[in-house]
Amino acid sequence: MGKATEIKHFNNSHYPYATLNVITFGIMALIHRVTWREAPHWLIMLLPLVYLHLIWESLPEVVPTHFDLHGKADGWSNRHTLIWMAGSLSAGTYFLMLLLPRIDPRRHINLSDIHYNGIRLLLTVFIALLNGFIIQSSLLGGIANTSFLFGLLGGVFAGFGWLFRDLKPNYFIGIRTPWTLESEEVWYSTHRFGAKVWMAGGILLAIGSMFFTHSSGYLPLFFGVLLVMVILPVYYSWRYFKNESSR
Numbered sequence: 001m002g003k004a005t006e007i008k009h010f011n012n013s014h015y016p017y018a019t020l021n022v023i024t025f026g027i028m029a030l031i032h033r034v035t036w037r038e039a040p041h042w043l044i045m046l047l048p049l050v051y052l053h054l055i056w057e058s059l060p061e062v063v064p065t066h067f068d069l070h071g072k073a074d075g076w077s078n079r080h081t082l083i084w085m086a087g088s089l090s091a092g093t094y095f096l097m098l099l100l101p102r103i104d105p106r107r108h109i110n111l112s113d114i115h116y117n118g119i120r121l122l123l124t125v126f127i128a129l130l131n132g133f134i135i136q137s138s139l140l141g142g143i144a145n146t147s148f149l150f151g152l153l154g155g156v157f158a159g160f161g162w163l164f165r166d167l168k169p170n171y172f173i174g175i176r177t178p179w180t181l182e183s184e185e186v187w188y189s190t191h192r193f194g195a196k197v198w199m200a201g202g203i204l205l206a207i208g209s210m211f212f213t214h215s216s217g218y219l220p221l222f223f224g225v226l227l228v229m230v231i232l233p234v235y236y237s238w239r240y241f242k243n244e245s246s247r
Contacts, residue, residue, distance in 0.1 A: 041124045045090040048131035055139055063138040071143030086131040093127050100172050108168035118163045126156050147218045151209025158202025165195040175233045179241035186241045194233035201229040
């Protein structure tokens with residue numbers, strides 16, 4: 001009985017390392033098979049799993065995986081959940097962005113386009129930071145500064161704004177309204193205008209997050225700025241299309 005218990009304990013304690021090692025070496029093997037253009041994505045996706053591997057022994061068996069607006073844990077899972085959470089979120093986003101150019105009816109977005117690849121890389125970095133933040137919060141048992149996530153989103157919005165300026169018309173990414181999809185001139189003009197709005201709004205959100213510890217006080221600012229970032233480009237596209245049609 002004692003020996004069986006010892007073997008069971010050995011298997012349970014070493015299983016996470018075996019799983020993480022398999023995932024790590026699997027990703028490293030894939031890196032050798034993909035082009036140099038894709039290698040940075042895989043290396044960035046790997047970082048949260050490496051971090052998780054390093055702190056694995058410091059994690060309790062049950063860790064918090066969901067938090068309220070004040071950063072207090074209100075949902076728990078087995079620590080193995082962190083492996084699949086980090087892996088599936090990164091891989092799912094990566095493969096979705098690889099798929100979109102293949103199903104775009106206009107064929108205007110492709111993997112050789114610098115703006116589309118910039119958006120892909122920005123999303124990869126954001127997901128990696130989000131995974132790392134979730135893992136660290138599970139280790140600490142709570143979130144010290146919940147506004148950090150919204151500030152991070154502000155940075156992503158600003159990055160999207162920078163990359164939207166010369167984004168080609170498509171059905172999946174960008175400011176897609178009935179008027180931008182109808183006219184390429186409206187599309188490009190709206191995206192040049194929207195880029196300024198998104199960069200300004202994103203920077204404002206990122207800076208604003210520094211003055212709040214908890215998201216409950218930051219949320220009015222976040223949603224207010226977000227609303228402006230959505231409404232202004234939509235109105236601009238409608239107005240520009242109306243003026244273009246009346247010429």
